[in-house]
Structure formats: C-alpha cells, structure tokens
Amino acid sequence: MTEIELSNISNIETSDLSFRSQPSNIEAEQALLGAILVNNEIASIVGNIIDASHFFEPIHAKIFETINKLIDKGQLANPTTLKSFFENDQALSDIGGNNYLTRLADGAITIINASDYAHVIRDSSVKRSLINIGEEMVNSAFDSKPEEDSIYQIESAEQKLYQLAEKGKNDGGFNSFATALVKAIENAEAAKRRDGHLSGTTSGFKDLDKKLGGFQSSDLIILAGRPSMGKTALATNIAYNTASLYQKDMLNKKEQSEGSAVAFFSLEMSAEQLATRILAEVTNIPSERLRKGNVTNDDFDNLVLSSQQLENMPFFIDDTPAINISTLRARARRLKRQENIGLIIIDYLQLVRPAYSSRSENRVIEISEITQGLKALAKELDIPILALSQLSRQVEQRDDKRPQLSDLRESGAIEQDADLVMFIYREEYYHSRKKPTDMNEELIEWENKMEEIQGITEVIIGKYRHGPTGTITLLFNGEVTKFADLASKEKIPETY
Numbered sequence: 001m002t003e004i005e006l007s008n009i010s011n012i013e014t015s016d017l018s019f020r021s022q023p024s025n026i027e028a029e030q031a032l033l034g035a036i037l038v039n040n041e042i043a044s045i046v047g048n049i050i051d052a053s054h055f056f057e058p059i060h061a062k063i064f065e066t067i068n069k070l071i072d073k074g075q076l077a078n079p080t081t082l083k084s085f086f087e088n089d090q091a092l093s094d095i096g097g098n099n100y101l102t103r104l105a106d107g108a109i110t111i112i113n114a115s116d117y118a119h120v121i122r123d124s125s126v127k128r129s130l131i132n133i134g135e136e137m138v139n140s141a142f143d144s145k146p147e148e149d150s151i152y153q154i155e156s157a158e159q160k161l162y163q164l165a166e167k168g169k170n171d172g173g174f175n176s177f178a179t180a181l182v183k184a185i186e187n188a189e190a191a192k193r194r195d196g197h198l199s200g201t202t203s204g205f206k207d208l209d210k211k212l213g214g215f216q217s218s219d220l221i222i223l224a225g226r227p228s229m230g231k232t233a234l235a236t237n238i239a240y241n242t243a244s245l246y247q248k249d250m251l252n253k254k255e256q257s258e259g260s261a262v263a264f265f266s267l268e269m270s271a272e273q274l275a276t277r278i279l280a281e282v283t284n285i286p287s288e289r290l291r292k293g294n295v296t297n298d299d300f301d302n303l304v305l306s307s308q309q310l311e312n313m314p315f316f317i318d319d320t321p322a323i324n325i326s327t328l329r330a331r332a333r334r335l336k337r338q339e340n341i342g343l344i345i346i347d348y349l350q351l352v353r354p355a356y357s358s359r360s361e362n363r364v365i366e367i368s369e370i371t372q373g374l375k376a377l378a379k380e381l382d383i384p385i386l387a388l389s390q391l392s393r394q395v396e397q398r399d400d401k402r403p404q405l406s407d408l409r410e411s412g413a414i415e416q417d418a419d420l421v422m423f424i425y426r427e428e429y430y431h432s433r434k435k436p437t438d439m440n441e442e443l444i445e446w447e448n449k450m451e452e453i454q455g456i457t458e459v460i461i462g463k464y465r466h467g468p469t470g471t472i473t474l475l476f477n478g479e480v481t482k483f484a485d486l487a488s489k490e491k492i493p494e495t496y
Contacts, residue, residue: 016384022126024056025120031065032117037078037101042111043071043266046118054125059091063101121272126164133160150216155330162333171480185466198495201343201384202258204241207472208459212420214258215343216466217383220375220417222349224389225424226396230457232269233481234474235345235426235462236277238386239264242343243315260342260383263335265328267351271317277481286479314339324353325373336381344381344394345372348388349414375417389414401430405462421463427475428453457483 036042047068066085070077079101086092092100137157144153200214207223215221225231245259266274278289283302284362289295322325328346335341346352351413354366355373371387378385391407403423408414415421431449437444459472475486 001021008158022056022131025124026057028059028117028120028254029060030056030104030107033067033112034104034113034123035061035117036064036105036109037082038108039073039111040067040077042114043068043077046114049115049118050122050125054122056121056124056128059089059095062089062091063104102112109321133157133164136160147442149340151327156163157335158330159326162337165337187441201260202242202245203238203269203404204245205238205472205474205483207474211461211470211472212467216419217382217384217387218379219419220371220383221384221386221420221422222376222389222408222414222418223386223422223424224391224403225400226391226403228429229424229426230346230425230478230483233277234389234457234459234483235347235386235474236264236274236481237281237483239345240278240281240313241342241477243313244310246342248311259275262316263332263341263344264315264317265323265344265346266317266319267321267323268347269319274317275321278310279303279306279414280480281482284480284482287481288479302324314341316341322353324355325370326355328352329373329377332377332381332476336383341381343382344377344383344385345385346385348390350390356443364369364413368417371413373415375419376430401427401460402460403462415463418463419465420461421461423458423462425458425460426456427458428456456486 004300013137014133032042032046036046046214052061052065052068055064063074064081065078066082070081075081077097082101083098086098086101092098136151138152141150141155144150198209198214200212200216200219201210202214203212223231223235239262242259243262244263246257249257249259259330264274276287279285280290283299283306285295285302286396289299289312290303305392316339330399332341340493349370352370354369374385389408391403395401395403402425405415407423413431428450431446431453434446435445455475455477457474458477459474460471463469473486474483474484
C-alpha cells in the first residue's frame with residue numbers, strides 16, 4: 001500500500017471546495033501528537049488546555065485519547081505501544097496505518113511549542129462550537145416548541161455562549177496543596193493591606209464585617225426574617241454601601257476595593273421603589289414624604305444633587321417578577337462579563353421560580369433546585385450571592401420570637417446549601433403590639449421598654465461555615481429605611 005504523507009489530510013482542508021469548511025488546523029494537531037509521542041510529559045502540560053473533543057480530525061482525537069490512557073496506566077506511549085490499538089482501525093489504515101503513527105513522531109520538529117499548538121487547536125474548536133451554537137439558534141427559531149418562547153431561546157443561547165466562553169476557566173481538576181497554600185496566603189495578605197482587614201466584600205457595617213471578614217467569594221448567604229423586620233431595607237443598605245464604596249475607590253484609582261459592583265434581583269419591589277429607598281437613605285428625607293412629593297425646595301435641591309452623585313453608581317437592578325432560576329443565572333453571567341459584578345442580591349428566594357424543565361409540584365424539591373442553582377452560580381462566578389428568605393409562621397407561636405434555623409421555609413434545602421445564614425430580628429416590632437390600653441403602671445413599663453429597644457435590630461448568625469455564630473446589633477431608622485452601626489456603651493465617651 002502506498003504510504004500517505006502527513007500533508008494529505010491537511011490538503012483536504014485547503015483544497016478548492018465550493019463550500020466553507022469549519023475552522024481547523026490539521027498541521028497543529030499533527031505537530032502536537034508527534035511532540036507527545038516523543039516526550040510523554042507534554043501530555044500533562046497540555047492536558048489543562050485541551051482534551052480529545054477539541055481535535056477536528058476524528059483519528060487524531062482517538063490517538064490523543066489512547067495516548068492518555070496509556071500514560072494514565074503508567075505505560076509508555078509511542079508508535080510501537082500504540083500499534084496494537086489501531087491494527088483493525090480502518091480510519092488509520094486509510095491514511096497510512098501504523099506508518100502514520102511513526103511519521104507523526106518523526107515529524108516532531110520541536111516540543112517547545114507544544115502549548116502553542118494546543119492553544120491553536122482549542123481556538124479552532126471554540127470557533128466550531130460558535131458555528132454550532134449559531135446553527136442551533138437558527139433551527140430553534142424556525143422550529144420552536146410551544147413552551148419555548150423567543151425570550152427563552154435568547155436566554156438559552158446566552159447560557160451556551162457564556163459556558164463556551166468560561167469553559168476551561170472552571171473545568172476543575174486537582175490543585176496541589178502548595179498552590180492552595182499560596183492562594184490562602186495571598187488572601188490573608190490582601191486582607192491585611194485593606195483598611196478594614198476584610199478578606200471578602202464589605203457589607204458596610206463595621207461589626208458585621210468584623211464578625212464575618214466580609215462576604216466571601218463563592219458563598220451563598222441567606223438573610224431571613226419575618227415580614228416587617230427590615231430584610232429588604234438591610235439588603236438595600238448593603239447593596240448601596242458596597243456599590244458606593246467601589247465607585248469611590250475606582251474614582252480615586254485605588255487598586256483594590258472592599259466594595260464591588262452589585263446586581264440586585266428585586267422580585268417584590270420595582271426598581272423605582274428601590275431607588276426611592278436609597279434616596280431616602282442618602283438624603284435623610286423620609287421615604288413616605290418622597291413617595292407623596294411632600295418635599296421642600298431645599299429637599300428637592302438635595303435630591304437633585306444626590307441623584308447626580310448616584311446615577312453612575314455600579315448598582316444594577318432587575319425587577320422582573322417571578323423570574324426563573326435559569327433566566328436569573330443567564331442574566332447574572334452576562335452582567336458578570338459586562339460589568340464585573342462582585343455581589344448578587346436576590347429579594348427574595350421564595351419568589352424565584354424553578355427552571356422551565358421543572359414540573360414538580362413539591363415545593364421542597366423546587367426550593368432545593370433553586371438553592372443548588374444559586375450555590376453553583378456563586379462558585380461559577382466566584383462571587384457571594386445574598387438571597388433573602390421568608391420564615392415560617394411557627395416563629396409567632398413562641399414566646400421568644402428570635403428566629404432559628406428550623407424556622408426557615410423549606411429549611412432542609414436552604415440550610416444545607418447555604419454557607420451563611422443570618423436572621424434579622426427587631427423586638428420593637430413585637431413589643432409595640434403589646435401596648436396596654438389603660439393608663440397604669442403597665443403602660444409606663446411598656447413605654448420605658450419601648451424607649452430602651454427603639455430601633456435596636458439583632459442580626460443573628462445562625463450558621464457560618466467559615467467561623468463562629470453570634471449576634472450583631474444594628475440601629476434601624478424606619479423613616480428613611482436606614483440601618484447603622486450601633487455604638488456600644490464602651491464606645492460612648494464618658495459624660496460629666
């Protein structure tokens with residue numbers, strides 16, 4: 001049989017055809033395989049760049065896969081050891097049989113450029129994947145299913161494109177302990193250099209940051225409470241604190257910031273209502289007066305000035321009601337690539353719907369799907385996700401109404417997937433409903449108690465993977481929906 005030269009396959013690629021062939025580089029595939037056959041160590045070097053699926057020529061993919069199988073078994077991979085695996089392979093016979101393997105090794109001019117060959121092969125594979133995604137988009141648009149509307153098709157395409165762009169960055173694999181140690185030391189060093197000594201993203205509240213070290217990357221954080229406790233207000237405050245600090249640091253050209261750009265998925269309130277809350281917080285004008293337009297000329301000037309300062313803040317709001325987890329993930333990925341967000345806030349968890357494919361009527365299973373999806377998204381984007389959650393009514397049946405983990409709705413899934421669970425509790429809310437109707441000693445005692453606990457808010461850390469649990473105390477101003485650090489008695493100057 002006449003031997004076929006190595007260039008025969010590549011000639012197919014460059015021949016004068018009437019149609020466009022898919023992107024590929026056969027010469028790079030041949031050069032890389034030849035280099036590996038000469039030096040098996042190269043397989044481990046390029047293993048983090050490509051796998052068999054990246055090869056355009058099927059026989060090259062099979063050769064690469066067989067080489068790795070031999071190496072994994074601790075055996076030498078060369079033309080002689082590969083021979084037995086391809087004795088009856090018609091595809092290899094068509095291009096020269098065992099002689100082709102020998103020519104691959106003989107044609108390896110250099111092994112120095114092996115990584116470059118791998119990157120060329122990978123790039124061609126990505127381009128082919130882009131073509132396939134484009135074809136799928138066209139076919140889906142022409143022949144769509146009844147349950148797949150145009151928005152679903154767009155989000156599906158976005159998800160595939162994001163996964164293609166990120167493939168390889170988070171493909172997993174082992175890291176040596178030395179590598180993990182270096183990263184841990186770098187995180188500690190970065191925290192030491194920061195003013196607040198934080199290893200994560202700031203909440204804007206000193207005591208909470210001191211307790212947690214900031215919100216840690218890839219963590220799923222749950223902030224839970226009964227209605228009227230101030231969950232949304234606290235989440236909005238955190239979002240504003242984080243985004244405004246990041247904006248300030250970027251304007252001052254600071255290399256590192258404890259803040260970050262923020263994505264806020266508001267399933268309960270509109271974007272305008274959230275903006276009103278933030279304006280109330282910044283201007284100290286009660287939100288009720290803002291809603292009714294009951295503002296003075298000075299107040300309005302203050303509003304205009306504050307809005308000009310806030311309009312470029314890296315704070316992005318999606319107020320789509322009843323958004324599903326699939327859509328949420330797709331939009332978060334897109335915003336991460338476009339704006340490099342460092343914190344996602346979701347208000348609130350129980351309003352997120354399961355993916356299109358879910359047909360379960362079991363709410364516990366649906367919540368489990370959602371929390372697992374959010375945790376996976378936090379790891380994928382390497383940023384913290386703060387999700388608000390409702391508590392069950394059983395809190396109201398106890399004398400001590402401080403919430404605990406068992407009070408979480410569908411608590412099994414939420415408690416299991418969350419890295420940090422915080423509860424918000426205001427005794428003032430419950431005590432105000434116990435006001436005596438008659439003027440007596442009980443009323444005086446009630447008033448004294450109200451004065452003592454007014455505005456006091458407990459943030460109870462019920463679960464924390466990275467540290468101890470405990471309670472942080474904040475001060476809440478309901479008129480402007482604003483939380484603030486509470487000065488302890490030890491911090492208050494002595495009066496004379």
